Amino acid sequence: MVSTKLWNECLKTLERELSGQDFNVWIRPLQALEDTQTLRLLAPNRFVMDYVKQNYAEQINALLMRLRPSGTPQLTLQVGNSRVSVNSSPATAVSKSSLLNHAVTSQAIPVAQETFTTHLNAKLLFSHFVSGNSNRIALSAAKQVAQEQGIYNPLFIYGGVGLGKTHLIHAVGNQILQKQPQSRVLYVPSERFVSEMVKALHEKKMNEFKRHYRSVDTLLIDDVQFFMNKAQSQEELFHTFNYLFDNQKQIIFTSDRPPQNLQGIEERLKSRFSCGLAVAVEQPDLETRVAILHSKAQIAQTRLPEEVAYFMAQHIQSNVRELEGALHRIIATARFTNSPITLTSAQETLKDLINQTQSHLITLAAIQKIVADYFRVPVSTMRSRQRSRQIARPRQIAMSLAKELTQHSLPEIGDAFGGRDHSTVLYSYRTVAKLKTADSQVQRDYSHLLERLTH
Numbered sequence: 328m329v330s331t332k333l334w335n336e337c338l339k340t341l342e343r344e345l346s347g348q349d350f351n352v353w354i355r356p357l358q359a360l361e362d363t364q365t366l367r368l369l370a371p372n373r374f375v376m377d378y379v380k381q382n383y384a385e386q387i388n389a390l391l392m393r394l395r396p397s398g399t400p401q402l403t404l405q406v407g408n409s410r411v412s413v414n415s416s417p418a419t420a421v422s423k424s425s426l427l428n429h430a431v432t433s434q435a436i437p438v439a440q441e442t443f444t445t446h447l448n449a450k451l452l453f454s455h456f457v458s459g460n461s462n463r464i465a466l467s468a469a470k471q472v473a474q475e476q477g478i479y480n481p482l483f484i485y486g487g488v489g490l491g492k493t494h495l496i497h498a499v500g501n502q503i504l505q506k507q508p509q510s511r512v513l514y515v516p517s518e519r520f521v522s523e524m525v526k527a528l529h530e531k532k533m534n535e536f537k538r539h540y541r542s543v544d545t546l547l548i549d550d551v552q553f554f555m556n557k558a559q560s561q562e563e564l565f566h567t568f569n570y571l572f573d574n575q576k577q578i579i580f581t582s583d584r585p586p587q588n589l590q591g592i593e594e595r596l597k598s599r600f601s602c603g604l605a606v607a608v609e610q611p612d613l614e615t616r617v618a619i620l621h622s623k624a625q626i627a628q629t630r631l632p633e634e635v636a637y638f639m640a641q642h643i644q645s646n647v648r649e650l651e652g653a654l655h656r657i658i659a660t661a662r663f664t665n666s667p668i669t670l671t672s673a674q675e676t677l678k679d680l681i682n683q684t685q686s687h688l689i690t691l692a693a694i695q696k697i698v699a700d701y702f703r704v705p706v707s708t709m710r711s712r713q714r715s716r717q718i719a720r721p722r723q724i725a726m727s728l729a730k731e732l733t734q735h736s737l738p739e740i741g742d743a744f745g746g747r748d749h750s751t752v753l754y755s756y757r758t759v760a761k762l763k764t765a766d767s768q769v770q771r772d773y774s775h776l777l778e779r780l781t782h
């Protein structure tokens with residue numbers, strides 16, 4: 328019997344200290360082997376091991392010292408699975424069936440005779456997906472699933488319109504096919520699943536329909552909110568899910584909201600949606616929006632000046648699809664007029680788009696008020712000289728939001744925050760950018776404020 332007492336104590340604290348997503352993706356999959364001198368953590372794969380080493384080893388070590396001040400055990404991290412063999416080497420220790428932790432049913436998978444089409448868009452790849460705080464966890468989870476199917480099953484990716492959910496699931500499918508060309512990977516928008524089912528019912532071809540969907544190795548279902556209030560389609564989806572899950576096939580869903588908010592979806596299906604891992608994609612921040620624009624411009628073999636990318640990213644904040652649309656317009660105009668892309672030409676081309684958003688332009692005063700209210704500090708502290716952390720952090724966050732969301736120059740922002748100079752604003756911006764990666768609470772606060780200010 329392997330003891331995990333100390334690790335269980337660590338888990339309790341880590342669950343409190345980390346965001347739900349970070350905890351579920353990185354910490355929960357770890358298995359522990361411990362004695363008085365060592366705590367060995369076994370990660371399901373190298374990807375998780377490396378990530379935990381880089382991001383959490385220090386925090387876990389500190390926690391061990393706190394929990395066992397005299398006789399802190401030594402922490403080691405490796406790839407493995409304690410349920411297979413305690414002493415097995417890392418390479419042989421990973422067992423997929425123990426990760427899935429689900430019995431294989433004796434039912435044979437019917438062999439489908441028809442030609443199989445994946446419906447994947449070969450251009451939507453991980454290499455074209457720009458990583459940022461808004462999608463870091465969803466991207467990691469998707470990459471892990473592409474590397475090892477079943478590790479999170481189902482994977483449920485949710486978030487607002489045009490934020491990259493479809494891109495991510497195609498990227499998973501494409502990567503699986505790259506490594507295993509024979510694998511049956513099927514992408515289906517929910518709408519198509521429903522209409523194919525209705526057609527099959529009508530033509531009395533339900534057996535074929537079932538056989539088709541149950542013959543796949545990986546099923547990628549886009550926009551499951553479309554199943555809301557469609558009882559019969561939900562019933563079919565439920566049985567398809569169970570069949571594939573029981574046979575250890577990977578399923579990935581996307582949705583515009585988390586599973587628990589899918590009204591009009593049966594409870595038993597909602598509980599299936601959330602029995603694996605649910606991860607969010609959020610609105611990208613300014614830096615990520617700029618990076619996405621550069622990446623898209625590079626794919627289109629177009630040079631996009633930095634100032635144009637910033638101008639676009641500052642004005643188009645709501646979703647990446649709109650940003651991409653604006654870029655295509657700029658590129659098309661430049662090609663049509665046979666002239667280079669400049670800030671003036673971009674401003675002219677996007678005039679109507681920008682004018683629409685002009686009415687929602689965010690003021691420095693609005694940012695100060697919303698941030699002060701959120702952190703429950705008086706709004707006057709935004710302009711004050713006080714440096715206590717309690718005041719300084721909200722102020723840094725407000726300055727950072729001001730740089731991200733407004734057209735004001737750094738000196739203007741500094742001025743509005745009690746006459747600080749531009750280097751203080753820049754320092755605040757950089758500090759907050761670092762904190763957003765290192766501290767999940769800061770990231771949550773920031774996303775929340777961004778949402779409040781832009782909607």
Ligand SMILES: Nc1ncnc2c1ncn2[C@@H]1O[C@H](COP(=O)(O)OP(=O)(O)OP(=O)(O)O)[C@@H](O)[C@H]1O
Nearest residue numbers: 455456457487488489490491492493494619647648
């Ligand atoms: N992080 C990113 N890096 C590169 N491109 C991105 C990123 N996020 C979104 N995109 C691009 O934005 C466009 C919209 O993304 P996508 O279709 O995946 O959104 P979605 O979240 O599925 O939206 P919907 O809910 O409307 O289906 C796509 O062209 C996609 O390539």
